[in-house]
Amino acid sequence: MIISPPFLPDRAGxxxxxxxxxxxxxxxxxxxxxxxxxxxxxxxxKLGWHNxxxxxxxxxxxAYLPVRAIADGxxxxxxxxxxPNSDVKHALNYNPFHADTPTAAWTSxxxxxxxxxxxxxxxxxxxxxxxxxxxxxxxxSIAHCPKTKASWAVGDAVHRKDELGAPGLIYGxxxxxxxxxxxxxxxxxxxxxxGPDWVDPLDPQVPVADGRTDSVFxxxxxxxxxxxxxxxxxxxxxxxxxxxxxxxxxxxxxxALPNPQWVQVAYEKGMATxxxxxxxxxxxxxxxxxxxxxxxxxxxxxxxVKGAASQSFEHDLYAVCNDxxxxxxxxxxxxxxxxxxxxxxxxxxxxxxxxLPANAAHWRKIATPTGEVWADLNAQGTFKFSDADFxxxxxxxxxxxxxxxxxxxxxxxxxxLIRDPDPKSERRMDRVELAKRLGEVDxxxxxxxxxxxxxxxxxxxxxxxxxxxxxxxxxxxxDDDATGARKWDRFVKHAxxxxxxxxxxxxxxxxx
Numbered sequence: 001m002i003i004s005p006p007f008l009p010d011r012a013g014x015x016x017x018x019x020x021x022x023x024x025x026x027x028x029x030x031x032x033x034x035x036x037x038x039x040x041x042x043x044x045x046k047l048g049w050h051n052x053x054x055x056x057x058x059x060x061x062x063a064y065l066p067v068r069a070i071a072d073g074x075x076x077x078x079x080x081x082x083x084p085n086s087d088v089k090h091a092l093n094y095n096p097f098h099a100d101t102p103t104a105a106w107t108s109x110x111x112x113x114x115x116x117x118x119x120x121x122x123x124x125x126x127x128x129x130x131x132x133x134x135x136x137x138x139x140x141s142i143a144h145c146p147k148t149k150a151s152w153a154v155g156d157a158v159h160r161k162d163e164l165g166a167p168g169l170i171y172g173x174x175x176x177x178x179x180x181x182x183x184x185x186x187x188x189x190x191x192x193x194x195g196p197d198w199v200d201p202l203d204p205q206v207p208v209a210d211g212r213t214d215s216v217f218x219x220x221x222x223x224x225x226x227x228x229x230x231x232x233x234x235x236x237x238x239x240x241x242x243x244x245x246x247x248x249x250x251x252x253x254x255x256a257l258p259n260p261q262w263v264q265v266a267y268e269k270g271m272a273t274x275x276x277x278x279x280x281x282x283x284x285x286x287x288x289x290x291x292x293x294x295x296x297x298x299x300x301x302x303x304x305v306k307g308a309a310s311q312s313f314e315h316d317l318y319a320v321c322n323d324x325x326x327x328x329x330x331x332x333x334x335x336x337x338x339x340x341x342x343x344x345x346x347x348x349x350x351x352x353x354x355x356l357p358a359n360a361a362h363w364r365k366i367a368t369p370t371g372e373v374w375a376d377l378n379a380q381g382t383f384k385f386s387d388a389d390f391x392x393x394x395x396x397x398x399x400x401x402x403x404x405x406x407x408x409x410x411x412x413x414x415x416x417l418i419r420d421p422d423p424k425s426e427r428r429m430d431r432v433e434l435a436k437r438l439g440e441v442d443x444x445x446x447x448x449x450x451x452x453x454x455x456x457x458x459x460x461x462x463x464x465x466x467x468x469x470x471x472x473x474x475x476x477x478x479d480d481d482a483t484g485a486r487k488w489d490r491f492v493k494h495a496x497x498x499x500x501x502x503x504x505x506x507x508x509x510x511x512x
Contacts, residue, residue, distance in 0.1 A: 001120040001215075003071045004160060006136060006179050009058040016268065027056045027176060033432075035439030039170070039178060042399075042452040043414070045096075046473065047435045049407045049454040052135070052180025057167040064175040066143065069162045070134050073116035075152050076504045080142055081110030081168060091497030094490065095171060102490065108168025109498055110139030111458070113507055114158055120191070120388070121215030128214045130191045132183040133507050137458070137498075138176060140168030180457075182510040188398075188451070192390040196400050196453065196512070198413050199392035204279055206260070211385030213351055218387025219266040220348040221394065225381040228257040231363070231374040234294070238324045239332070240359040240376070255373075262393055263366050263377060265348065272313040276367040281393040285367025292316040294365060318342055332357060348377060348384035395449035407454060408469045414450070418443045456508045460499035467495060 005023040014022070026037035031045055038044070039054025057064040087093060088102040095105035113135045121128045142151045143163040152164065170176040189195045193212045199205060207223045229240075232255065261284060262277040276284040290313045321341035328336055340356030343349065350356040362378035376382075390396040402411040409415070418437045420428035427433045437443050455466055471488045 001118045006067050006070055007058050007065050008068055025056050027054055034435045042450050043409055043438055047409050047431050049409050051457040052178050055177050055179055057175040064167050066163045067136050067165050067167055067177055069114060069158045069160055069164055071116045071160050073114040073158050075154055075156045075158055076115045077113035078152050078154060079111040081108050081139055091493045094494035105172035106169045107171055108138045108140050110142055110165055110168060111137050112152060112164050123214040128190055130187050132181060132187060133510050135180050136164055137178040138168045138170050139165035141166045183512055184510050185512060188512045194390055196398045198398050204393055207383040210383050211389040215388040216347060216386045219264050221385040221391055222263045222348045222377045223383045224257055225260050226257055228379050229376045230255045230257055234374055235363050238361050239357060240361050267314045270312045270314045274364060274366055284369055292320055317345060398451045400453040406469055407466045417446055453512050455511060458499050459503060459508050460496055460501050463495045463499055
């Protein structure tokens with residue numbers, strides 16, 4: 001599965017995280033009631049569900065970059081944008097920030113929906129296929145299909161990075177789009193393997209088995225139970241003895257982790273970065289970078305050489321694996337292979353058919369609450385995962401407990417996630433107070449990995465049902481009935497102008 005953001009600015013040596021933040025930057029403007037960027041995900045104005053994310057298009061050479069396809073797929077819906085005008089009575093000229101006096105604030109209605117079918121892995125001969133949709137709304141223009149030389153049309157095949165159109169206007173703000181990805185529950189289960197179940201972050205589940213093997217990508221995450229063997233010094237053997245002691249480090253068996261924790265092993269730009277977390281996902285100590293010299297004893301090297309080695313550990317990884325394989329005696333080497341060791345160090349477990357000793361240890365230097373120690377990441381009771389497992393301990397969670405069928409958030413799990421952590425705050429579950437929390441940095445970080453279920457935002461047939469709560473909670477809450485009714489009617493007209501009657505059913509049913 002290969003996927004990229006809808007904008008592709010120059011990376012210029014930035015880290016992947018920094019580049020993605022630039023590619024998907026939100027608008028600078030903030031909502032007064034939340035202090036969060038306009039069009040935030042998954043909650044926005046009045047604590048209402050918002051299906052996607054508003055993105056401020058990056059610029060290059062003074063012009064906004066075009067919107068591009070995030071993956072290969074097929075166009076299943078296209079709506080050409082309406083030409084902007086200054087008629088304040090037009091449905092697309094709606095200014096939500098000055099609802100008392102109608103003013104011209106155009107919102108573009110160009111829309112492209114793409115269906116993506118992709119294989120994310122396999123178990124034996126059984127391929128794991130996922131179907132999902134990407135939608136780009138508020139386009140100012142629709143680009144041409146490279147094959148037909150005409151504007152994109154339903155049925156056209158799309159390739160990743162194909163230009164879809166130009167970013168348009170959202171309430172008069174230039175260079176913006178609404179972007180979303182969605183799927184149905186069947187495909188959510190295939191994608192995450194964990195399904196739509198919510199996990200209490202204050203009562204994390206203890207793993208009882210390794211993660212999925214049909215799809216493995218990103219970082220490795222290793223759960224270390226209390227009692228995991230540790231050593232203050234580097235062990236001299238990479239095999240566990242029958243009694244748990246390793247090599248000449250007789251003291252190893254007497255040292256163990258007092259509490260469970262997690263270790264993330266991330267490889268990027270040649271570096272291997274190890275980060276520790278407690279069982280709730282809170283960082284422990286400082287991250288550290290591995291070096292080949294951490295695993296080679298008796299080698300004299302300068303500080304500069306050792307420092308440079310930490311920048312290339314991933315490139316040196318196979319040499320480290322050859323070292324470990326070559327250090328075994330002849331009889332043990334028959335049940336070993338450099339590639340088996342490579343997978344152990346790279347993925348935390350041997351995923352392939354090449355042999356690895358059953359008692360192979362995976363000693364790495366990690367951070368703990370009391371300092372750095374060597375720990376066996378392959379000890380009994382350890383369990384291994386990757387980003388393909390969407391682990392709750394790193395923030396992934398599913399939210400489908402909202403009893404409403406509209407876009408008003410009444411999810412207790414979501415409210416608990418974003419509420420003021422101070423239990424003395426008596427109003428911390430009030431909607432107004434919760435909405436104010438949406439702009440907080442820690443809350444925005446939590447919401448980045450929220451997987452939420454709510455109805456399609458673009459179905460014209462359900463506009464009144466989805467937004468009816470705003471009629472009383474917003475438009476008529478402070479105005480007289482006649483004024484509130486006029487505001488509500490203008491909003492409904494605007495919502496009808498931005499929704500469609502002939503959307504594909506499969507897209508509307510993709511409510512995750």
